[in-house]
Amino acid sequence: LTVPPSVAATIQSGRIAIIPNFLPPPEVSQLRADARSLHAAGFFSAPSDYGSTAKDKGAKDAGSDRSLLRLARWSDPALADFAARRRLGARMARLRSGLALALARPALDRGAAAPDAGSSEISYSRFGPGAFLRRHVDEHHEELKLRAGWRAPTRRSVSWLVYLNEGWGEGDGGELRCFERGAGRVAGPVGAEDGDLQVGLLRAARGDPVERPVFMEAKAGRCRMYMRGGGGGREYLTGVFDAEPVLFLVGDFFAQQLFRGARPELAGRFHYLEAPRSPAADRLLGLRAAKSTTPEGGEVAVDVRPVGGTLVLFDSVALPHEVLPTKERERWAVSGWFHEKQQGEHHTRA
Numbered sequence: 339l340t341v342p343p344s345v346a347a348t349i350q351s352g353r354i355a356i357i358p359n360f361l362p363p364p365e366v367s368q369l370r371a372d373a374r375s376l377h378a379a380g381f382f383s384a385p386s387d388y389g390s391t392a393k394d395k396g397a398k399d400a401g402s403d404r405s406l407l408r409l410a411r412w413s414d415p416a417l418a419d420f421a422a423r424r425r426l427g428a429r430m431a432r433l434r435s436g437l438a439l440a441l442a443r444p445a446l447d448r449g450a451a452a453p454d455a456g457s458s459e460i461s462y463s464r465f466g467p468g469a470f471l472r473r474h475v476d477e478h479h480e481e482l483k484l485r486a487g488w489r490a491p492t493r494r495s496v497s498w499l500v501y502l503n504e505g506w507g508e509g510d511g512g513e514l515r516c517f518e519r520g521a522g523r524v525a526g527p528v529g530a531e532d533g534d535l536q537v538g539l540l541r542a543a544r545g546d547p548v549e550r551p552v553f554m555e556a557k558a559g560r561c562r563m564y565m566r567g568g569g570g571g572r573e574y575l576t577g578v579f580d581a582e583p584v585l586f587l588v589g590d591f592f593a594q595q596l597f598r599g600a601r602p603e604l605a606g607r608f609h610y611l612e613a614p615r616s617p618a619a620d621r622l623l624g625l626r627a628a629k630s631t632t633p634e635g636g637e638v639a640v641d642v643r644p645v646g647g648t649l650v651l652f653d654s655v656a657l658p659h660e661v662l663p664t665k666e667r668e669r670w671a672v673s674g675w676f677h678e679k680q681q682g683e684h685h686t687r688a
């Protein structure tokens with residue numbers, strides 16, 4: 339499946355690519371019926387694995403009526419309409435190959451846990467009336483996930499969703515709200531550089547009117563942030579620091595202190611993609627009760643209605659997003675993540 343350059347460019351700049359009518363209506367209906375019958379049969383479960391760190395769990399909604407069909411069930415030929423699921427899997431595998439080429443991420447999904455399913459992770463999701471999903475990013479730098487972060491052989495690279503709803507109207511709620519970076523050009527692809535994941539960005543400034551992704555090297559818990567330099571090398575922005583506790587102090591202000599030793603003049607431009615969160619910090623910021631949020635400095639909210647057949651794609655590391663509360667209706671989707679190999683062992687924590 340050929341991925342248009344404009345779609346690739348959108349993903350690489352940290353924005354959401356929206357492709358209406360990706361799935362023909364008959365396939366949308368088949369998958370929706372399949373999801374409904376699997377849900378009715380009790381095969382869906384609460385997304386307990388959601389967010390890989392304890393810190394994340396505090397930031398998620400505990401009580402909302404959201405459930406998933408896991409991969410083992412998805413891949414079970416004995417259950418419901420397996421033919422429809424397999425057809426979608428084949429389509430997603432073709433999309434994955436197209437994306438690997440268009441995004442120059444050749445390792446995309448190689449060695450996937452479930453090659454037959456077409457995507458490393460794939461599941462149905464159901465939001466009951468009133469359900470929502472709090473602001474988050476789908477993948478974090480390994481150091482932000484502590485030891486577990488380095489153990490996984492692969493990581494999320496591209497997030498995808500195909501909505502399965504029939505005639506979703508403006509009043510139905512449940513929009514996917516994405517927090518894109520608003521102003522201007524991004525200097526180079528977001529997400530990762532040479533295996534190092536992005537943790538933040540430098541905002542555009544008068545003398546340098548582009549946003550610059552900031553990546554983090556980490557070796558045995560010793561970290562250093564950098565951006566792409568002029569000659570293609572790394573331009574270090576901080577000295578070496580210990581991941582703990584520094585990365586777990588909330589907010590840009592603390593991160594900006596790290597720039598003092600290297601590039602103090604750039605400190606004020608630094609912004610976390612998604613500031614590390616903790617239940618305590620959320621309480622402090624009054625976020626615990628918030629079902630939806632407004633854009634932070636320099637962000638623009640883009641709302642996507644979950645209309646049947648629409649495909650959305652975005653970089654799993656770079657784009658914060660949330661799902662607004664649904665009103666009366668159930669909200670159905672099939673979603674997943676194409677993975678990439680995680681970087682080599684020399685980066686492993688001691």
Ligand SMILES: O=C(O)CCC(=O)C(=O)O
Nearest residue numbers: 471476499514659661671
């Ligand atoms: O259902 C959606 O639109 C988004 C879901 C999501 O963000 C997630 O599962 O990580």
Ligand SMILES: [Fe+2]
Nearest residue numbers: 474475476659
């Ligand atoms: Fe997400």
